Amino acid sequence: MTELITRLWHASRPMTAVGLAMLPLFAAAVAGIFLDTRTITGAPAWLKPAKFAISIALYLLTLSWVYSFLTIWQPLLSAMAWITALAMVVEVVILNVQAWRGVASHFNVGTPLDAALFGTMGTAIALLWVASMVIAAALFVQSFDNPVLGAALRCGMLLTVLGSASGVLMPGPTKAQLAESKQTGKLPLIGAHTVGAPDGGPGLPGVGWSTLFGDLRVPHFLGLHGVQIIPLLGWLLLLQKVPESRAVLKVYSASASYLGLYGLLLWQAIRAEPLTNPSRLIFGTFAVWLLASVLGWFVTGL
16 A cells, blocks of 8 residues: 555646545535535435545546656646646635535525635636646557556546536526526526425435435546546456557547447436336436446457
């Protein structure tokens, strides 16, 4: 573990430092879930800070590991690391401040302070997305001695860039919010992650994803973690000593499958269907995706 942390630290000090700092914050937020009985949009007040803290930790530490393979564009990538780390700090600070205040952090524009904080979060995330695109571009330019690792890192980061882009669908005002604005002249909330109903209804334990309507957080979650899942697959293929050419094809096949699943989950959410209760159309499409994925995996092994 010491060896790994040392490697991450040398690769990117800001991302490693912030990533490690998220771990005690995660523990504190988990404690808050049990010690603080308040709820925000139907969920424990400290659930969102806990989820974001562990997600940010995984993301930043993974990116630090990715940086250990990058030798090009050093000044630019160093700047992107600082932007990424600082954007995450801004995000988690605002999340915790709003949880402490007992109000929603996302989509909350009910007061000038809430609107300013939500706008700041949006700016930080936009900068984070730009930084992730630069990192993805660097991976495609960087040469790798191991083509399997190169393919896995490139595809994984590209999937994360695409997956994070689905977040732009959340901040737009819903029809219900626009209707309320016309009636009352006020717009306390702008945007939602639930499709077909206001945020805050029944959700899956731990994550809170809606069990009655579509939820954009489902595809967003899958897309964001592409940078971990695909490189993990590449590592397993190397561990099993799969022939290099076949392993690269398998990485591409799995990445295409991953992208297909992301698209299906996004489509399902937009159709206002919960993950746990797909329509016949979605269920049939999932079956086709699964068959194509299995065939692709076996064909690339021939």
